Amino acid sequence: MNKRLTVWIVVLGMLIMGLAFAQTTVTYFTFTTDNDHIDELEALIAAFEGENPDIVIDYSTAPFDSYFTRLQTEFAAGDAPDVFELNYENFVTFAARDTLLPISDLLTLDPTSTFYPAALNAFSYDGVQYGLPITFSTVVLFYNKDLFDAAGVAYPTDNWTWDDVVNAGKQLTDTSKRVWGIYQPVQFWEFYKTAVQAGGGLAVSPTLQIDTPENREALSYLVDKVQTQGIMPTDAQMSGVSDTDMFLSGQLGMIVTGIWMFDRFISDAPFNWDIAVEPGGKQKATHFFSNAAVIAKTSDNAEAAAKWVQFLAANPLTVKTRIESSWELPALSLDQSELLEPYLAIEQPANREAVFASLEYAVTPPVVENQPQLQDIINQELEAARLGTKSVERALTDAQRRVDALVNQ
């Protein structure tokens, strides 16, 4: 009997040792990689696994449109990935439902000195840090230099205001040649920021602020460009061609869009172009977009997962890879200029400083637990105003009423 017991103890001991030396597999689900940056991600994983031989990263990707459906299904099935990505707007939904693991105790770096403050704070909820920002991006004013030259209009500067945009837009527009001054989408993202530019802003708590005089002014600015001034093409005039394709075919003098377009414009634009900080109204305000890597509360491999999150967010190799492949921008604090220097060194667009200058004015959108519904409501009302089926006042009154019903249901 003793013999048998000894055998069992040895077997058990070997099992435990085996488990201790076995590799930990960390599952990672990403939308920022999707199809465009698979090679870069695999290179990063190889480097990480080289540094941490006991960890294996098992990644899968999905496009943004279907990412959250799949993620929530995996959660519902009790099979959540260890590490996954969240954008700022969806972060609150996941944090409020207690699905994320607090990360601060697992880190070996000092987050406050490493990351851009707004990006870091975006991913804390009720004072708890739940993830690290891995990328961020912003929106700037792109302009076609050749069209400005042809019309004899001075180039936009970082100090431009709405009036400058409208004036330049009028001089650039030539509908007989199918050229328009500007395209600025009329949707949630443009609106929350334009509202701040007008001195107002969207807020859900403590009080609901959607229909205010300043916000009406902001929406009028967005809508008048297409409805009264005619410096922005209508849907019918665009006929299903996207705004960026119109810009690339030289039909738009200016376009308000994200810095994620750099790569495409560099390779495809057959004209000279540059960027400027977005024009302001009463004040400047710019977009803030950020994505974070977070750890699921149910993860069995929290420590290994945290190592990977930290690697994704701040490792010099990751930073270098993101900058070189235009894989958004690492969300580092601007003090780490030596890491960000290569970004500024890229030739086009010349005014790359505008990207960092924009961050000074970055404002965040209101975020609620039912964010997708909030955005759906506001987008519907904004579209109605842009199409002219509702007046600006009516659209905002209706938006206010519907969002009120949503948050108080």
Add this chain to the structure above:
Amino acid sequence: MYERGWKRAATLAIFLGPSLAGVAIFLVGPIVASFGLSFTRWDLLTPLQFVGLGNFRKLLADPDFWAALRHTVTFLIGYVPLVMILGLLVAVALAGRMPAKSIFRAVYFLPVVTSWVAVALVWQWLLNPYYGLVNNFLSVFGITGPSWLFDPRWAMPAVIMTSVWKDLGFVMAILLAGLQGIPREFYEAADIDGASGWQKLLHVTLPLLSPAMFFALTISLINSFQVFDQVYVMTGGGPAGATTVLVERIVKNAFSFSQMGYASAMSWALFVLIFLSTVIFSRMQRRWAI
């Protein structure tokens, strides 16, 4: 000789098992689950909560639901009569003596078996306000065409038009089969009585075709309550929510808003609507048909 007892049952189980299992897992299971879910609140992330009839009360007070129902009924009113009348005309035309009629039948039936996504994309291009064939054709006659899918007033008519074009062949095929089942003697008798072509259509063809017509009508009715693919691809519910329909709202509530319970309740409301209208319809048929 048939096998008896458990042996027979075992044989049946082996042959029917696989497909029954498929039906049970992918059809019956979800139907039962959605019924249960319609009494809960479930966002996929947190455990589900029982809310009783809460979802149904919310449904009745939800303006988006009523708007979607209104748009669905608008679609139904535009689509069903058009597809039935045009389908009947084409069927009658192709049932008679005419050259190359099997080619025409194939041509009219082709859109039915084409994927909705492909059809919707082609029609999106045809209806393009600037580059599209339709508006360029209209401009030949000096008519400036509307912006179709980009105009809240014209988007639904455009969707109806495309749907009628696609489903015409289906109605035609059903009615053709019905027409071929009408014995020639009836027409011969009508000829002897001196009936005109119009009278024959009205008093011989239509009454004898009514079972086939009711079938096509019922199917079209159910299809229009469930209208989704064309709307999803062509307009996505826009512009400015002018073409939101019930199934589109169900999909959005489930997969964009993560309200599985509410979406299930909406599905069951749609089921009840379809069920009731089909029952009323078949009652009408019994009273009306010979």
